Amino acid sequence: MEDSFAGAPGPVVTAYVDPSCPFAWITSRWLMEVARLRPIALRFEVMSLAVINEHRDLEPWYREFNDRAWGPARVCAAAVAQHGTAALARLYPALGRRIHDEKNKDFETVIPAALAEAGLPAELADVAHRNDIDPQMRASTARAQQLVGEDLGTPTVIVDDVAFFGPVLTSIPRGDEALRLFDGARLLAGCRAFTELKRARTDGLSFA
Numbered sequence: 001m002e003d004s005f006a007g008a009p010g011p012v013v014t015a016y017v018d019p020s021c022p023f024a025w026i027t028s029r030w031l032m033e034v035a036r037l038r039p040i041a042l043r044f045e046v047m048s049l050a051v052i053n054e055h056r057d058l059e060p061w062y063r064e065f066n067d068r069a070w071g072p073a074r075v076c077a078a079a080v081a082q083h084g085t086a087a088l089a090r091l092y093p094a095l096g097r098r099i100h101d102e103k104n105k106d107f108e109t110v111i112p113a114a115l116a117e118a119g120l121p122a123e124l125a126d127v128a129h130r131n132d133i134d135p136q137m138r139a140s141t142a143r144a145q146q147l148v149g150e151d152l153g154t155p156t157v158i159v160d161d162v163a164f165f166g167p168v169l170t171s172i173p174r175g176d177e178a179l180r181l182f183d184g185a186r187l188l189a190g191c192r193a194f195t196e197l198k199r200a201r202t203d204g205l206s207f208a
Helices: 022-037 060-083 085-101 107-118 122-129 134-148 175-189
Strands: 012-017 041-046 156-159 162-165
Touching (some): 012 022, 022 175, 041 060, 041 085, 041 134, 060 085, 060 134, 085 107, 107 122, 134 156, 134 162, 156 175, 162 175
Antiparallel strands (some): 012 156, 156 162
């Protein structure tokens, strides 16, 4: 995806995402909608929830979620290490559609199918069960945390040199709404005094 907009006018947008995170998926779909409507250079990097929460005391259901999240994130990190961020721009949407839109949590089938769709070697699926890619994954996660703070996570978005956590969305803004949100988030995050804007979540998640 970054190659598609190389040299294009408009901002460079980097989204740090974990393929298992539904909120990162919604935010990424919003950014893809912005990219459809406006020339931006959109790229993805890995920010692992499993790394962030590795030593934290979590509720059992969330500990299980994080333990399972190692696999897809490792495969994404390996794709970047071996084939560059352009490969992740193909792989991440292929994973996201299966994991979130299709609600398929069987990573043993999801990962090979997503790799095939992205045109990447099937052998990358083996990385899900190994820890040799973890140093690279920890490094990319640390880069994102250095930008927004260690207590924050994914999605983290960088527009040019302005970084912020979120926006956390329950559905995907489309059309003019997507552009208004992009401009508003960029404007707000550009204020150095700004730290937080939040309200209670009342709606369920929608990936439509």
